[in-house]
Amino acid sequence: MSEIRAIRGMGDILPADTPVWRAVEATVAATLTSYGYSEIRMPILEKTALFKRSIGEVTDIVEKEMYTFEDRNGDSLTLRPEGTAGCVRAVIQEGLINATRRLWYGGPMFRHERPQKGRQRQFHQIGVEVFGIATPDIDAEMIVLSNRLWKALGINEGLQLQINSIGSPAARAAYRDALVTYLGQYRDALDQDSQRRLESNPLRILDSKNEKTQSILRDAPSLEQYLDAESAQDFADLRRLLDAVGIDYVVNRSLVRGLDYYNKTVFEWVTDRLGAQGTVCAGGRYDSLVGQLGGKPTPAVGFALGMERLVLLLQEQGAGSALEEPSVYVVAAGDEAQQQALVTVERLRDQFPQLAIVVHAGGGSFRSQMKKADKSGARIALIWGTDEVSNATVTVKALRGQARQQTIALSELGHFVSGSAALTD
Ligand code: ATP
Ligand code: MG
Secondary structure: OOOOOOOOOOOOOOOOOHHHHHHHHHHHHHHHHHOOOEEOOOOOEEEHHHHHHHHOOOOHHHHHHOEEEEOOOOOEEEEOOOOHHHHHHHHHHOOOOOOOEEEEEEEEEEOOOOOEOOEOOEEEEEEEEEEOOOOHHHHHHHHHHHHHHHHHHOOHHHOEEEEEEOOOHHHHHHHHHHHHHHHHOOHHHOOHHHHHHHHHOHHHHHHOOOHHHHHHHOOOOOHHHHOOHHHHHHHHHHHHHHHHHOOOOEEOOOOOOOOOOOEEEEEEEEOOOOOOOOEEEEEEEOOOHHHHOOOOOOOEEEEEEEHHHHHHHHHHOOOOOOOOOOOEEEEEOOHHHHHHHHHHHHHHHHHOOOOOEEEOOOOOOHHHHHHHHHHHOOOEEEEEOHHHHHHOEEEEEEOOOOOOEEEEEHHHHHHHHHOOHHHHO
């Protein structure tokens, strides 16, 4: 029979890597909890209309990256390409925007992109969203807490914070017109994507990677000149707070973000250690989205971090892939020995719930069981044979370092384990 393989760009996260993933997830959860954020979990499938209305019809995501299909009722559904839309839908639907909310979530997202290092079709984000606060103190909190996260993970050295303000929708519309007028003069010299975006999404031209396009942009009108007074003030306040708390940043006037719903503050944490996929975390303010999705107009701000890129960065820095190893491997030959081992080990687990104990299963000779014990990475083997059963003892064998072995009374086993620093550390 032919082998059925995974879908391109949708990888497995293998046992050697899950410990790093879990460590990142635990650090994120602990940090967010310490700032008063609560977790929310949304479905992975939503109505297609949700993403069209929030992300925007002429964005890359909606135009060419979504996994959209009809279900058996003929409804158009989409595998979520990001989390903000679903989170906003949920808080509106569940009546959670009656008060200030600090929320976070995590899980898989789906985009039909070209798979490469740091870019998958199924990837994982952790998203953070705050509803009901219009002032830039909360924008600063987003950045301060993400900064704390990088420190906790030990990757702050490799990351740079870029910030910008993209202003009010009106300011952006005025700027958009000016930009289109300017770039229209050079239409034929622009790269193809940018020519297309001139009609659909001209602000995205600003972060074109094309050199010719970038050289044309050098003399283009700047978004800064079109900023409304309130956005400019909020941006100045944000910068003052970041300066006060000692977080370095660069103002990147080309930073516009790829989704339609942003306004005012946008930011990204970027690294030069992952090649072209350098943005590890991105976010900003989206004050009109709740209203746009049918809720009571409510200011909001949020960010999402890409788990794959974070993990790559950690591994780049030497965070090892390592299988989690048990501390104890249990060897027992013969029915009675097996039974004695099972009963004793279950008692041991009651007493030491943290201890990782693998009980050999599948039979085999002592010799072959001991080979498995050696391979398991465990520190000790607990061994039961006929002698141990008849004497109510167990043999303890060290599996690392110098080979040592002793037979102790069953009643002493708990005492032995708690006295063994190697096992209880
Ligand atoms: P990029 O410019 O790299 O395509 P984006 O602007 O599309 O990123 P966002 O929608 O802002 O990304 O998502 C937030 C974060 O999620 C990104 O900064 C990145 O770390 C991660 N991310 C986005 N798309 C992918 C993907 N296809 N594979 C892996 N991670 C991704
Ligand atoms: Mg993208």
